Amino acid sequence: MIETWRWFGPSDSITLEKIRQAGATGIVTALHEIPTGDVWPLELVKRRKAEIAASGMNWDVIESIPVHNDIKSRTGDYKQLIENYKQSIRNVGAAGVTTVCYNFMPVVDWTRTNLTYQLPDKSYALRFEYSDFAAYDVFVMQRQGAEKDYTPAMLEKAKARFDAMSEEERVGLEKNIIAGLPGGEGSYDREGIRDTIQQFIDMGEDGLRTSLYEFLEAIIPVAEEAGVKMCIHPDDPPFSLFGLPRVVSTQSDAERLLKAVDSPANGLTMCAGSYGARGDNDLIAMVNAFKDRIYFVHLRNVTREEDGSFYEAAHLDGDNDMVGLVQALLNCESSIGCQIPMRPDHGHTLSDEQGKEGLKPGYSYLGRLKGLAELRGLIRAVSYMSAR
Numbered sequence: 263m264i265e266t267w268r269w270f271g272p273s274d275s276i277t278l279e280k281i282r283q284a285g286a287t288g289i290v291t292a293l294h295e296i297p298t299g300d301v302w303p304l305e306l307v308k309r310r311k312a313e314i315a316a317s318g319m320n321w322d323v324i325e326s327i328p329v330h331n332d333i334k335s336r337t338g339d340y341k342q343l344i345e346n347y348k349q350s351i352r353n354v355g356a357a358g359v360t361t362v363c364y365n366f367m368p369v370v371d372w373t374r375t376n377l378t379y380q381l382p383d384k385s386y387a388l389r390f391e392y393s394d395f396a397a398y399d400v401f402v403m404q405r406q407g408a409e410k411d412y413t414p415a416m417l418e419k420a421k422a423r424f425d426a427m428s429e430e431e432r433v434g435l436e437k438n439i440i441a442g443l444p445g446g447e448g449s450y451d452r453e454g455i456r457d458t459i460q461q462f463i464d465m466g467e468d469g470l471r472t473s474l475y476e477f478l479e480a481i482i483p484v485a486e487e488a489g490v491k492m493c494i495h496p497d498d499p500p501f502s503l504f505g506l507p508r509v510v511s512t513q514s515d516a517e518r519l520l521k522a523v524d525s526p527a528n529g530l531t532m533c534a535g536s537y538g539a540r541g542d543n544d545l546i547a548m549v550n551a552f553k554d555r556i557y558f559v560h561l562r563n564v565t566r567e568e569d570g571s572f573y574e575a576a577h578l579d580g581d582n583d584m585v586g587l588v589q590a591l592l593n594c595e596s597s598i599g600c601q602i603p604m605r606p607d608h609g610h611t612l613s614d615e616q617g618k619e620g621l622k623p624g625y626s627y628l629g630r631l632k633g634l635a636e637l638r639g640l641i642r643a644v645s646y647m648s649a650r
Contacts, residue, residue, distance in 0.1 A: 263559070263591065263641055264603040265634060266290045266322050268625065271310075275620050276627045278317035284631045285638065288322035289314045290363075290605055299330040299343045302350040307357040322603045323558050324354060325363040326495070329477070334368050335461055336473050344477065348484045355488025361603065362485075363531045363558050365495040366474045368462040368506050369455065372498040372536075375438055377623040378611070379573050386611040388624050389573040390499055390539075396420035397427070398435050399504060403452055405459065411505050416569065459504045467507040471518075474509055478523040485527040493529040493557040494519065498536040500543070501570065511540065513548050520555055529555040532591075535562035535607060538582040539572050545582060546590045553594035561587075561637050562607035574608045574624070577633040578640060588637075588644050606633035 266288035267281045281289065293302050293310065314321045327350050332338035354362065365371065375398075379389035397420040400408045409417060427435070440450045450458065462470065478492075485492050500511035509515055516530055530552055537543045549556065563580030564572045578584050595601055609629025615621055 263595065264288050264322060264601045265638060266603045266605040267630065267634070268325065268605055268607075269314075270294060270622065270625070272313070276625075278314065278319065280627060282318055284627075284634055286319065286605075286634065288320050288603055290323040290325045290603070291321065292324055292326055298328040299332070299346060301346045302327065302353050304353040304356055307354055307359065311357055311359060321359050323361045323363055324359055325558075327351075327354075327362055327364055329364055329366060331368065331458065333477055334366060334470065334473055335465065336476070337461075344480050348481055351481060351484050351490050351492075352488050355485075355490045360488075360490050361557050362490055362492050363495055364492065365497075366470075366477075366510060367497050367508075368470060369450070369458050370440065370503060370506075373439060373503055374623070375435060377438055378616075381610065384613065385629070386616060387574045388608055390571055392416065392570045393419040393423045394435055395439065395503065397424040398432075398439055400424075402432055402436060403456065405456060405504060408505070411502070419569075455504075459506060462507060463505050465507065467509060470507040471509045474519070475522040478519075478528060482523050482525050482527050486525060491527055491529050491557045493531040495531040495560075496533050496536040498533065499539045499570075499572070500536055501540065511537075512543060513551065516548065516552060520552065526555075529557040531558045531560065532556045533560040533562070533607070534582050534584070534587060535560060535564050535574065538580075539564050539566065541566055541581070546586050549587065549590040549594055553590075553597050556591075556594060556602060559591060559602055559604040560607040561604050562633070574610070576610065577606060577636050584637075584640065585644065588640055589648070592641070592644060592648065604637070606630045606637055609633045 265286045267286040269281060269289050269291045271291060271294050293306060296302055311321045330343045332340045333343050374388045375391045375394040376389040378386040381387055396412050396416055399405055400420055401424040440455050494510055497508045497511045502508050520528060532549060534545055538545055563575040563577055563582045563584060565575045565580045566572045608624035609626050611626045612628045615626045615628055
């Protein structure tokens, strides 16, 4: 597998030199300075690619060219936004960057409630605490009808959590949920997010799914011509938040998407942590089922809890069978005859980086360095045993 690393561009405190020293050979990045919906200029893509090449690495995956919410809702000037997206695909293909990860989550991108969940070894992990989220949805944001989306037991737990929170804790929870996390599309204020949420609730799951398929019908022929592989990232977490529809959360969702626009340019990102946050997703079965359409992999692990909460475990711990998953992915590579880019994801924040200014939650240097080293060892061990 190709060892890659997510880099947030020239302003990232983790430099390309540090990434190369971590052992990665590929970079996963985006033109974060381009507003969502605008065309990515060819010259700027070429310049960023040359900067990465000068460091001795390759720009292997774009993560992401964000999909504007107007495209998802098919409102506003969505037709022009799709044309802009097509041109961005043409431009990245012309520059020789040919794998594009994207997502179709409405309103909120990847979501966590606690960015400094302390583990027994005193390192920090990212956590999604369902009762905290419910407390925010029902008692802080006071979304109309929110109570209907939770069980009586969860509402009772959420009320107890809300009553126990200080005002500072409530503000921090709101910031974590709606202010935007690294790589997300943007942030909202409380009033703005209520209106946008209702718009997508009114669409429903069928409406959002239709919107996604129509988007793919428009862009995949362009991707084919440009030699670009599109690989959709699953919902994170892979279940409804704020009553919003989710359409890329299960094996069935992925299968329907691939059949809806059946093209080699229409593929998947296998994010082990996102799909793996649901106990009913069999990751190894998914790799075996979609082995010729997986173009990018996030190797991370989660520990699930009975009520739907989870936290980001160490890369080789947690509830996902990372050994079996790596074996399946290596078999997948053998089947398709090429390597798949993978990256460690959401590393723990270790003591030396805790409290460091400018640190992006989930994207510490030392935590991902540790994860990449562990995964590298696992991949080599599994490769060795398979070759015997």
